[in-house]
Amino acid sequence: MMVPIVGSSEAEGSQDDAGEAGVRLRWRRGQSLLLRDIDDDTVFLVEGGCLTCDAPVAAGRRHVLLVLFPGDVLCRRFVPPLPDLQMTSAASSVVLRVRRRESGGGKSGVQSHVLDVAAGAAQLLTRSCFYATARGRLSAEECLATLLADMALRLGRTTPGGYAFDVPLSRRDMADYLALNPDSLSRMMSRFKQSHLIVMPTRTRAIARDIDALIAATPFGETLRDLAAARGQVAQA
Amino acid sequence: MMVPIVGSSEAEGSQDDAGEAGVRLRWRRGQSLLLRDIDDDTVFLVEGGCLTCDAPVAAGRRHVLLVLFPGDVLCRRFVPPLPDLQMTSAASSVVLRVRRRESGGGKSGVQSHVLDVAAGAAQLLTRSCFYATARGRLSAEECLATLLADMALRLGRTTPGGYAFDVPLSRRDMADYLALNPDSLSRMMSRFKQSHLIVMPTRTRAIARDIDALIAATPFGETLRDLAAARGQVAQA
């Protein structure tokens, strides 16, 4: 499904006033917003779904700088001034747009938002460094295992059939995030499926019969567990 | 020169009390500090030199997650909990160690430090994303040109012979940062020297006869200029 993009490809999803807190935006997959003209004081808080922060690089190539999950915060200042940098909805998403200076109004309101933004930047920085290390020093297959294990720990839960989780990113999104090309990534996914590491009943749904095996498929499995624990999540096999 | 590492390879450079502001550490090239046991409230402010935040990955491999320049700020929370993650002095460096809660004491002191740390995180995040994009979607040669142009804009100045700048990172540091291997990187450096893009009178010193040509060697040249301008630096050819 291709969402028609109007004008400067600005996202035009439905929105409603969330009162003092800002404006709540509802985007469908594929809708995007150019960050070029976003104010430095505008803060986006992801409430649901999954988004990417991405930019076109050279001819026909794209790079996903960040993948945003619920709870993540994004400001214009967090990302480099690359041309045509945008925020794109990878799946149906809900985003709260807040203006930093306006938020709260009272003293405690401002203070808490300053802290939120700082913590959000630290969290994204941690993740950015983590994936940079994975991309740089792991094989493509280990790299993909890292991403799958990360999504499993974030979005999954135990079911009778195994540890089930959504895969909100398309093959192309994953490839652009891991700096691979979609063809290579597809081959690796096939290999994982052949080795029964994961099963994919649909294109956006995955089941790991043995979550520990999936986590063990990446050299950074323990680090992923630590990060999940820091978020207050625990993976029980 | 190999610096003797004691105990848990903790850096033991000279230090002096910088009063209320914290402790000033002076490190020589190669000295390092394990981040594992660093308190979450400890903040490092780089005053001079150049450091890396790096971690060993698998057998004999290392990755440089961040390169820190004067003005940069680092907290434990900024980086993922990889085993044996450390801060290493790439050149002689001066680092101010501050405890966040202690600093200032007065209300304004705390507030200003909160803001510093937030801005520092945003700045490092910007750089991390930028280099992730470069590594992912640029050729190895463009990637190296990006790093050299970045260092030139940060550390260089116009001289009679051209635009001269220090290269505080060793070949291996650069390779580990760009996710290349030192051999490949060395070959590319040789190619740059052959094409007269840069001249290196010593191992740690470079001169670009034409800084614009160096900046034009990377597709992200304009973005580097924008970032330099945001730091208040201007490159005059």
Add this chain to the structure above:
DNA sequence: CGGTCCATTGACATCTTTCAAGGCTTGTGG
């Protein structure tokens, strides 16, 4: 002045990308 790192270079192996074709999903309209 010798030991240690660090840097350079060549030949070869390997992994990933590229290009192209075909099948599968999903949404749309008759």
Add this chain to the structure above:
DNA sequence: CCACAAGCCTTGAAAGATGTCAATGGACCG
């Protein structure tokens, strides 16, 4: 409800880029 169209995904073979291994040379410190 079915047929169609547009993306998205999958797969193969060949090409290209970077990595690996090994040997040599050079710089710096004690």
